[in-house]
Amino acid sequence: MLSNLCSFPQNQISYIIVIMTTLSQTYLDHPLIHHHHIVPLDFDSLRTIPDSHDWFNSSLETPSSSSHHHTNVNVSIPLIDLTDPNAISLIGNACETWGVFQLINHDVPVSLIERAEGETRRLFDLPMTRKLKALRAPGDVTGYGLPRITPFFSKYMWHEGFTIMGPSIGHASQLWPSNYQPFCDVMEEYQRKMKSLAEQITRSIFNYLKISDGANWLHSAGSTEAAACSTALQLNCYPRCPDPTRVMGLAPHTDTFLLTILHQTRTCGLQVFRDGFGWVPVAPVPGALVLNVGDLFHILSNGRFPNVLHRVVVDPTRRRLSMAYFYGPPPDFCVSPLYDPPESPCYRSVMVKDYVRLKAKNLENALSMIRL
Numbered sequence: 622m623l624s625n626l627c628s629f630p631q632n633q634i635s636y637i638i639v640i641m642t643t644l645s646q647t648y649l650d651h652p653l654i655h656h657h658h659i660v661p662l663d664f665d666s667l668r669t670i671p672d673s674h675d676w677f678n679s680s681l682e683t684p685s686s687s688s689h690h691h692t693n694v695n696v697s698i699p700l701i702d703l704t705d706p707n708a709i710s711l712i713g714n715a716c717e718t719w720g721v722f723q724l725i726n727h728d729v730p731v732s733l734i735e736r737a738e739g740e741t742r743r744l745f746d747l748p749m750t751r752k753l754k755a756l757r758a759p760g761d762v763t764g765y766g767l768p769r770i771t772p773f774f775s776k777y778m779w780h781e782g783f784t785i786m787g788p789s790i791g792h793a794s795q796l797w798p799s800n801y802q803p804f805c806d807v808m809e810e811y812q813r814k815m816k817s818l819a820e821q822i823t824r825s826i827f828n829y830l831k832i833s834d835g836a837n838w839l840h841s842a843g844s845t846e847a848a849a850c851s852t853a854l855q856l857n858c859y860p861r862c863p864d865p866t867r868v869m870g871l872a873p874h875t876d877t878f879l880l881t882i883l884h885q886t887r888t889c890g891l892q893v894f895r896d897g898f899g900w901v902p903v904a905p906v907p908g909a910l911v912l913n914v915g916d917l918f919h920i921l922s923n924g925r926f927p928n929v930l931h932r933v934v935v936d937p938t939r940r941r942l943s944m945a946y947f948y949g950p951p952p953d954f955c956v957s958p959l960y961d962p963p964e965s966p967c968y969r970s971v972m973v974k975d976y977v978r979l980k981a982k983n984l985e986n987a988l989s990m991i992r993l
């Protein structure tokens with residue numbers, strides 16, 4: 622290879638162009654979603670559940686059906702104080718047992734979280750005609766609409782969302798032609814803070830796993846040369862529902878990337894599944910952020926960390942909001958399971974962008990497709 626390069630004529634200037642894929646491109650390359658899988662209902666005007674959203678009369682599991690999947694209110698997920706001297710091992714243990722924990726004293730200012738929540742509220746409060754101006758285009762990733770997993774289910778979810786990847790000005794200026802700046806500013810600042818928290822937690826987990834290399838994107842984090850990490854911010858809204866037992870706020874799923882950092886409002890709704898425990902509610906704790914393991918950390922930890930299955934149930938009287946920040950390595954990074962012999966790898970190595978595409982097409986079957 623070196624000799625090939627050296628054989629270029631001396632009088633020609635040659636460039637080696639490394640084209641790095643962005644996360645948006647990764648999704649754009651593989652459009653799968655159709656228009657009717659994107660447009661949410663105008664939920665506030667509804668007094669009954671339309672058949673399209675009624676999970677009760679389907680073969681699908683609803684929050685109230687199936688006794689072996691009952692909601693278990695007798696246990697709770699770990700609550701960790703980031704200033705605790707044992708924080709690293711507490712985080713590592715929580716990742717190994719639950720794949721999810723709540724974090725307090727995380728250094729993200731409450732005032733910033735409240736401002737971001739305020740702007741999220743301002744967005745979902747808009748009339749439907751206005752929100753539709755920022756509708757995600759079929760095959761696109763950002764903007765207003767139903768969750769990406771919608772096409773995998775025969776019923777629709779009781780949900781509206783807004784996805785941000787990078788600058789949000791394009792869609793925000795459609796929503797508020799003359800008053801979009803406060804939204805853009807706070808979402809940018811929120812994503813900056815989330816990114817540094819995600820990096821800090823990822824480093825702690827790597828320390829726990831005794832990984833010193835294999836994550837060069839983290840070592841160069843913050844430098845101008847660093848390849849862009851895969852990040853996204855998803856604003857979720859679960860309108861109140863006349864009959865919550867018949868609907869699903871967000872269907873059971875695992876998150877794709879390394880880590881998700883979630884802020885939820887004071888209304889209950891998020892539940893995580895753990896073998897032997899069933900569905901466990903994640904009770905809102907003021908000021909706490911919920912962190913969960915995604916598929917890529919499950920692969921990287923060679924299956925040691927469960928990629929926690931979770932879902933959202935809705936409330937009869939109160940709308941619930943949440944803001945989920947997804948964090949992963951750059952799309953061109955190759956994720957390989959880390960293990961000590963005599964252990965052997967459970968998954969084959971996979972590029973982030975290839976796994977994202979596999980997941981976009983196959984949802985929960987994606988992992989089994991790379992299993993060894």
Ligand SMILES: C=C1C[C@]23C[C@@]1(O)CC[C@H]2[C@@]12CCC[C@@](C)(C(=O)O1)[C@H]2[C@@H]3C(=O)O
Pocket residue numbers: 648762768769770771784852853855874875876877878947980
């Ligand atoms: C970066 C992303 C993660 C996400 C897909 C997305 O492109 C943007 C939205 C995210 C979200 C939020 C709701 C649940 C979820 C499974 C979905 O359908 O869209 C996640 C996706 C994910 O983790 O794969």
Ligand SMILES: O=C(O)CCC(=O)C(=O)O
Pocket residue numbers: 855857871876883885890891931933942943945
């Ligand atoms: O709203 C929640 O609590 C969970 C949201 C979620 O799971 C997601 O956005 O991936």
Ligand SMILES: [Fe+2]
Pocket residue numbers: 874875876881931
């Ligand atoms: Fe999720």
